[in-house]
Amino acid sequence: MNAYSEGATSIEQALVVFSGGQDSTTCLFWALKHFSKVHAITFGYGQKHSAEIECARKIADLAKVDLHFMDVSFIGKLGTNSLTDTSIEMDQEKPAGSYPNTFVPGRNLFFLSIAAVYAREKGIRHIVTGVSQTDFSGYPDCRDSFIKSLNVTLNLAMDNQFVIHTPLMWIDKAQTWEMADRLGVLDIVRNETLTCYNGIKGDGCGHCPACKLRRTGLEAYLLSQKTVIDK
Numbered sequence: 001m002n003a004y005s006e007g008a009t010s011i012e013q014a015l016v017v018f019s020g021g022q023d024s025t026t027c028l029f030w031a032l033k034h035f036s037k038v039h040a041i042t043f044g045y046g047q048k049h050s051a052e053i054e055c056a057r058k059i060a061d062l063a064k065v066d067l068h069f070m071d072v073s074f075i076g077k078l079g080t081n082s083l084t085d086t087s088i089e090m091d092q093e094k095p096a097g098s099y100p101n102t103f104v105p106g107r108n109l110f111f112l113s114i115a116a117v118y119a120r121e122k123g124i125r126h127i128v129t130g131v132s133q134t135d136f137s138g139y140p141d142c143r144d145s146f147i148k149s150l151n152v153t154l155n156l157a158m159d160n161q162f163v164i165h166t167p168l169m170w171i172d173k174a175q176t177w178e179m180a181d182r183l184g185v186l187d188i189v190r191n192e193t194l195t196c197y198n199g200i201k202g203d204g205c206g207h208c209p210a211c212k213l214r215r216t217g218l219e220a221y222l223l224s225q226k227t228v229i230d231k
C-alpha cells in the first residue's frame with residue numbers, strides 16, 4: 001500500500017504525471033486520497049536541472065509510490081526553449097503577443113500521450129495531471145479545452161476509457177497551498193518540491209517567475225490562515 005492513502009475513496013488505480021514540483025506533488029497526494037493504488041511517471045525531457053528528477057524520486061519514496069522514469073529528451077531538442085537550452089536566457093515575463101521562452105511546445109501533449117500508453121499497459125484508466133488554467137502562464141497546453149480534447153483523442157486512439165483528472169485546473173497557487181495543507185502535506189510540498197527555474201529546492205531562488213508565483217500564493221494562503229486564527 002502507498003503511504004498517505006488510508007481511506008482512499010476509489011478501488012481503482014491512478015497514474016500521476018509527476019515532476020517533483022509543487023503542483024504535481026500536491027496532485028500525487030490528492031490521488032493517494034482518492035485511489036486505492038497510485039503510480040507516478042516522471043519524464044526527463046532534457047531539462048537543465050536534473051535536481052527536479054531527484055526531488056521526484058525522493059517524494060515518491062516518501063509516499064511509497066512506484067515511480068517510472070521515462071527519457072523523452074527528444075522533446076527539448078525539437079523546439080527552442082530556455083528550460084532545456086542553457087544558451088538561452090529565460091524570459092522573466094510573458095512577452096506581448098507571444099509565449100515566454102520557458103514554453104516547451106508539445107510537452108503536455110507528449111507527456112499525457114506517453115502516460116496513457118503506459119497506463120494502458122498497467123491496466124490503469126485514471127491519469128492525474130497538475131495543469132492549471134488559472135495560473136497557466138500563457139501555456140496553451142495547460143488549458144481545460146486542450147485536456148478535454150486530448151482525453152477524447154486518447155480514448156479514440158487506444159479504444160480505452162481513460163479519465164484525465166486535473167485537480168488544480170480552476171484553482172490558483174494560494175488554493176493549491178490550501179489543498180496541500182488539507183491533505184496534511186504542506187511541509188512536504190514546501191520543503192521537498194522543486195519549482196524554481198534556477199533549480200533550487202523548497203522556497204527556491206525567490207526571483208524567477210516560478211518562485212514569484214509560488215511565493216505570492218504561499219503568502220496569500222498563510223495570510224488567510226492568520227486572518228482566520230486572529231478572528
Ligand code: ZN
Pocket residue numbers: 195196197198199204205206207208209210211212
Ligand atoms: Zn526560482
